[in-house]
Amino acid sequence: MASLTVRNLRKNFGTVEVLKGIDLEARAGEFIALVGPSGCGKSTLLAMVAGLETVTSGEIWIGDRMVNSVAPKDRDIAMVFQSYALYPTMTVRENMAFGMESRGIPRAQQAETIARVAAFLQLDQLLNRKPGQLSGGQRQRVAMGRALVRDPELFLFDEPLSNLDAKLRVDMRTEIKKLHQRVGKTTVYVTHDQVEAMTLASRIAVMHLGEVQQFDEPEIIYNRPANIFVAGFMGSPSMNFISAEVTSLEGRPVVSFPISGGVANLPLHGDVAERVGGSRKVVLGIRPEHLSRQSQNTRGKPGIAEMSAPVELVEPTGAETMAVLKFGELEVVGRFTPDEAPKAGENMPLAVDMTRACLFDPGTRRLI
Template structure:
């Protein structure tokens, strides 16, 4: 049963509709990540859950209780902000204890809670310092510690790692995931970083222009994108999206696309989506992830449908554990993810393996997945 439920949520600023009927839910102990480009409405949605924004329509419920009419202090929610929002004149211990002090928690209980949180976040040696004496990662730990001592029903995180450098961001991501596994508290987390979303979430909600594009597990979002926007937004490098022409071939379907200085690429599509045949003679968008387009020996040995074709390589990008090769199909730049030690040279042709088990197709007219 859903623990946090959002039903037909709307938010308007003047004449601008920022949230357009959002429906979402997450089970107790789940980790929901709201992801999307700047201005898509994810922070507004988070602030609406927190009570920092009044909603225009719809409802928000926690544990079966409607909360959207309640003051933020009555919602049993703790929030960690992007800016940390620490009191500069207080010590770390004072910052963590402040909320408990306001609520009249006795000092022995406060001290015990601070000690537990400090041990969990490894900030015990920082309790007497001021925020100005801390690094970005340490300040973020303090902000998280201040939320933890509240022991709320739901934690809200608003892009908490965006101010950190790349390495520290990865480290803190691991810490947040470990913290969630240990505590099992329900978390709603906003980020524009889709790698952060994939690694942290038990459920991802992808937003664009105030509309929910798709929600599901990271695997569902990544492998079965509902539309072109989700396919292109989730994944690094992004999914290859190639315009191809559909041809019915007896009971089967094949796709073809032109290539510069080479004969057209033609691939038979076994187990094609039922709706694909209806596009006979028309153009659709063929989606394939870079890791599903690889060198012959690097192809998934468990895949049932591998097709091979020689491709002209334009650019080679060694990346340590992988090598990325760029070719061109249907006038689109296409990225293949190869093994690190594969022998591939820019300007030469090499045989690439297409894992058609992983192929997805989209209608270019409306951007929706063809099923």
């Protein structure tokens, strides 16, 4: 297995700069995800790693080889596409064997490899079927099987689950994670779905407008996002953003913002006050799950601030309940357990977990 290193990679289509100096490294055996909205450049980056797009400037290294000018077939990679890209007139067995056949691998070795990979992916009963006789999930497993039989140094996945229904996507996410745990190959996975990125990857590169906004472990990206874009993109429902001001109340630093009937003053926790550096305008970021109903468990707990807010809308989802709350003129989303679920029209007593709150600079939009 090999590492992947991308250094100051740039890509122009005419006068349009699509990638603006990308620096990334996937360690040998690591699973990294490239995530971001449509048009952010993630699929272009993957295509450049695969050799399907030329490099305007910068370097791509697979292991100890710079591969900028190396043909795709010589990069020792395997790619799984969004559209599966299976040959419709060939059987599953023939689709999986095609790459080995073109490389002149002996038939006996082909048969042995296909049998092993088919058993691993539970395709052994489907080898004589054609793609049109398979479900979407089965076709995706065939596409993965075709990549696996090559035993490459690097696996590339380009939004492989986007054509599947919601339940099948969850099932296939599990299959891909199991696949990586068993095979242990370096993997780069492109998706616009932040849940896929969070559940699959050991590290995530969040991209926007051709730049990497943050590259880190999922927990760090979720809990300490580098900027407002990352904070808003990662998480569903999205983080709530509140225009506020850091001031002092009774000698304690607080975050203040207007609410119905007055002002909310939420005490800062930990070393945040030192990082803020005195009174200033900020954007307060609070994730929906960090709002809860006041209770005996929250009262007096360090870092928990109390306030109340009217409930405008309630959305039960079974395991949890979403609610839209009014913080003055601003609508804020909260995620609650069924036993603390609010009712529409209620003035809900809230406990705000300020140990998990984020403060952003409203000018630079970066985390303070």
